[in-house]
Amino acid sequence: MSVYxxxxxxxxxxxxxxxxTWKLYVSAGRKRWEAAIPVYNAIVLMKIIGRPxxxxxxxxxxxxxxxxxxxxxxxxxxxxxxxxxxxTFLGIITFGLYIYYINYTQKLNYNxxxxxxxxxxxxxxxxxxxxxxxxxxxxxxxFIQPYTIPTSSLEKSLLVGDFLFVSKMNYGARVPxxxxxxxxxxxxxxxxxxxxxxxxxxxxxxxxxGIQNIDRTDIVVFNxxxxxxxxxxxxxxxxxxxxxxxxxxxxxxxxxGVPGDNLYIKNGIVYIDGKELKLSERAKPQFSxxxxxxxxxxxxxxxxxxxxxxxxxxxxxxxxxxxxxxxxLTDEMALKxxxxxxxxxxxxxxxSTNTRFSYEFTYSEKIEDEEFLNMISRLKESKQFYIREIAxxxxxxxxxxxxxxxILKKQKSVINIKxxxxxxxxxxxxxxxxxxxxxxxxxxxxxxxxxALNLKSLPFYERIITTYEKDENGxxxxxxxxxxxxxxxGKVVKEYTFKQNxxxxxxxxxxxxxxxxxxxxxxxxxxxxxxxxxxMSIKGINDGIKNWSIRWDRVFTTVSGEGQPxxxxxxxxxxLVIFFVGEYFWKKRKEAKN
Numbered sequence: 372m373s374v375y376x377x378x379x380x381x382x383x384x385x386x387x388x389x390x391x392t393w394k395l396y397v398s399a400g401r402k403r404w405e406a407a408i409p410v411y412n413a414i415v416l417m418k419i420i421g422r423p424x425x426x427x428x429x430x431x432x433x434x435x436x437x438x439x440x441x442x443x444x445x446x447x448x449x450x451x452x453x454x455x456x457x458x459t460f461l462g463i464i465t466f467g468l469y470i471y472y473i474n475y476t477q478k479l480n481y482n483x484x485x486x487x488x489x490x491x492x493x494x495x496x497x498x499x500x501x502x503x504x505x506x507x508x509x510x511x512x513x514f515i516q517p518y519t520i521p522t523s524s525l526e527k528s529l530l531v532g533d534f535l536f537v538s539k540m541n542y543g544a545r546v547p548x549x550x551x552x553x554x555x556x557x558x559x560x561x562x563x564x565x566x567x568x569x570x571x572x573x574x575x576x577x578x579x580x581g582i583q584n585i586d587r588t589d590i591v592v593f594n595x596x597x598x599x600x601x602x603x604x605x606x607x608x609x610x611x612x613x614x615x616x617x618x619x620x621x622x623x624x625x626x627x628g629v630p631g632d633n634l635y636i637k638n639g640i641v642y643i644d645g646k647e648l649k650l651s652e653r654a655k656p657q658f659s660x661x662x663x664x665x666x667x668x669x670x671x672x673x674x675x676x677x678x679x680x681x682x683x684x685x686x687x688x689x690x691x692x693x694x695x696x697x698x699x700l701t702d703e704m705a706l707k708x709x710x711x712x713x714x715x716x717x718x719x720x721x722x723s724t725n726t727r728f729s730y731e732f733t734y735s736e737k738i739e740d741e742e743f744l745n746m747i748s749r750l751k752e753s754k755q756f757y758i759r760e761i762a763x764x765x766x767x768x769x770x771x772x773x774x775x776x777x778i779l780k781k782q783k784s785v786i787n788i789k790x791x792x793x794x795x796x797x798x799x800x801x802x803x804x805x806x807x808x809x810x811x812x813x814x815x816x817x818x819x820x821x822x823a824l825n826l827k828s829l830p831f832y833e834r835i836i837t838t839y840e841k842d843e844n845g846x847x848x849x850x851x852x853x854x855x856x857x858x859x860x861g862k863v864v865k866e867y868t869f870k871q872n873x874x875x876x877x878x879x880x881x882x883x884x885x886x887x888x889x890x891x892x893x894x895x896x897x898x899x900x901x902x903x904x905x906x907m908s909i910k911g912i913n914d915g916i917k918n919w920s921i922r923w924d925r926v927f928t929t930v931s932g933e934g935q936p937x938x939x940x941x942x943x944x945x946x947l948v949i950f951f952v953g954e955y956f957w958k959k960r961k962e963a964k965n
Contacts, residue, residue: 372572373845380572385409391471395419395451398479420446421487433547433574434554435508438501444470452480508554513544513579516900518592518621519912524878524886525623526699527655528590532912533905533925537592541901543581548574548617558618568618575845576616576896585874585898587643588650589626590930592899593876594619596839597759597890616897623902624886625654628875630817636810636888638721639881652934657699658808659720659882660708664693668713699880720882722806725792729757729769730776733787736764740784750775757793757889769793795891796830807881807888815892816869824857824867831891832867839894840870871895902930 372380385407393406399419406412413427420443429439444467448458453473461469473479489495511517520533529535539545552568553560560567585591598619628634632643639658641648650656664670690696700708709717734743747766750756757769770793771779780788791797794805805811813831814822822828829852836848842860851858858864873892878884887893908925911918927940 372574374575377572377574381409385412388412391468391474392416392447394474394479395447395470395481398451399481399483416443416447419481420450421483421485422446429505432509433550434512434552435505437551438505438508438554440467442501443467448473450482450485451477452482504554511555512547513539515539516592518623518902520623522884523699524880524884525590525625526657526880526883527701528625528653528879529623529902529905529930530908530922530925532909532922534907534909535902535930536904536906537900538903539900541581541583541903542585542591542898543578544900545617545896545898546574546577546579548576549615550574552618557621558614568615570613570615573615578896585626585629587626587629587632587648588654590623590902591626591874591876591893592621592623592902593874593893594897594899595622596893596897619897621899622876624876624878624884625650626874627877628815628887630815630872630874631820632815632875633812634815634875635812636808639719639808641877651931653932653936654879655701657701657704657880657882660697660700660705661690661716661718661720662695662697662708662714663716664695665713665715666693670711670713699883722808723804725794725804725806729767729791729793729797730771730779731761731789731791732766732768732779732785733789734764734766734782734784735786736784738784740782743779743782743784746779746782757885767791767797793889795887795889796833798830799827801827802830810888813875815873815875817872818869818895821866821868824859824864826852826855826857829857834891835869835873835894836867839892839896874898904929905936 389407389412393403396406396412396415396419397403401415401419405415410427413430414424417424417426426439426443430436430443441463444462445459447470448454448462451473453462458469489498516537516539518535518537520529520531520535523531549568549570550572556567558567559565594616596619598614627641627648628643633645635642639656695714697704697708705717705719708714734740747758747768750768751758756771757767759767761767776788779785792803792805794802794807794810796802816822816832816835822832824832829850833850836859837850838847840848842848849860856863859867872895874895875887876893877886877888905925905928908922910920910922923940924938925936926938927943928936928938
């Protein structure tokens with residue numbers, strides 16, 4: 372919904388409120404018109420029901436207001452003598468409209484001095500739980516959010532099994548865009564596969580002021596921009612679920628490019644505006660390596676792999692009897708490998724030529740083709756292929772074999788097949804040989820910046836224009852291409868001015884990270900927050916609880932900062948001891964005085 376639509380909705384709510392409550396206001400000794408003034412009517416209502424004025428603020432906070440509104444309905448009914456369980460049930464189940472019935476058909480007896488305390492233990496428990504949920508939701512949404520590292524894309528800096536606190540304040544807390552959702556959960560209800568939210572209505576993007584901008588080398592949590600589909604196609608051909616921005620999957624990567632940067636990658640090294648990007652001491656970029664071994668040497672391979680892998684991640688193996696492969700080694704680990712007797716010819720793998728291609732399938736919705744839809748579903752379920760639904764009845768599938776391509780080509784609903792490239796922007800002759808290690812140059816756009824728009828530059832910014840940004844009325848932009856002519860919403864354009872900032876995110880584990888090299892820019896409205904603190908770290912988190920062990924050296928460590936991470940857990944324990952000992956003696960002293 373646009374700002375205008377929300378304004379109209381707000382006015383309609385005020386009308387509904389006035390018509391349903393004005394007699395209640397009069398019965399409570401207030402003026403009729405006080406029920407009609409937006410915001411002021413809520414302040415007056417808080418006084419009528421005997422609740423703090425600041426509760427009014429809670430009515431305008433997304434998600435939290437879903438909890439507060441039913442409380443206000445019930446409190447309003449009780450203020451006028453409707454205290455039975457049936458009254459409470461009807462007030463909630465009718466979304467407050469039961470108050471209309473009370474307002475127009477019942478004799479109104481306002482009780483200004485009613486007892487505000489819970490009537491029994493059950494009511495007290497419910498009241499306490501609601502208060503706890505409200506406080507936790509405020510903290511979770513606007514201050515600090517817990518997060519768990521699921522993959523090894525930032526290995527060494529952040530490990531699989533790290534439990535983080537992510538600050539919403541550093542970059543400014545984003546106001547929830549999804550207004551109807553379960554509090555404190557992401558896109559699904561725990562223990563179920565059901566959505567935890569409604570896609571309508573949506574608030575426009577808004578962000579509170581932050582204390583810093585996103586800097587190069589910052590580790591950032593964001594919503595995955597291409598996570599537009601939950602289930603790509605159901606077996607019966609039902610389209611997948613389109614996720615709202617704030618319900619897209621959470622990703623964590625390192626920002627290596629900010630608005631206005633010209634970025635390129637050469638032999639795995641990132642350059643910004645022609646200069647090598649300097650990472651902090653805590654950042655440990657990793658690459659794939661191969662090595663040869665002499666069969667005559669007595670090598671302890673178990674110790675070898677263990678020494679090169681402090682955190683027990685699968686980091687190497689044999690490709691043949693005389694060759695080893697390591698998917699993720701730092702420069703220091705590679706030097707250690709070279710120093711081992713019997714190991715020689717240690718080589719970093721650098722992709723200089725693109726050998727990985729994707730295919731874009733255009734299909735017809737008018738042709739019923741259950742076999743094609745079932746094939747897409749099976750490919751998705753295999754988790755061996757990157758699959759993305761594109762506007763205009765298109766599906767992009769990466770890493771397909773020629774055999775599968777030929778089978779899909781024969782399906783009756785398939786109209787056209789286009790070969791593309793796995794590396795962003797997935798098209799263009801100049802980009803055909805871009806790889807994960809040799810990439811660019813590419814310009815990272817910023818709010819208010821303008822770029823020339825032509826057939827050569829369009830692939831870089833097409834998704835920004837058609838998906839991430841809207842026209843002046845809040846509607847999706849429509850791009851059409853006729854020959855060399857590009858039209859935006861029906862008008863010929865030769866340049867485009869961006870409406871928000873964009874960022875380039877990459878994992879430190881360069882050969883085991885799905886990042887901007889594959890799916891492009893991260894819009895500012897997708898930014899969630901900045902990881903600041905590791906409060907727990909469990910080794911073997913995905914191997915079952917029996918195989919868990921705590922990495923004590925990582926507990927209570929900061930994510931950012933200079934030098935190697937230092938654990939503050941011992942200081943935390945010392946602080947607890949001082950607190951409890953001090954509290955004990957304070958109570959003893961107080962008892963002695965009494």
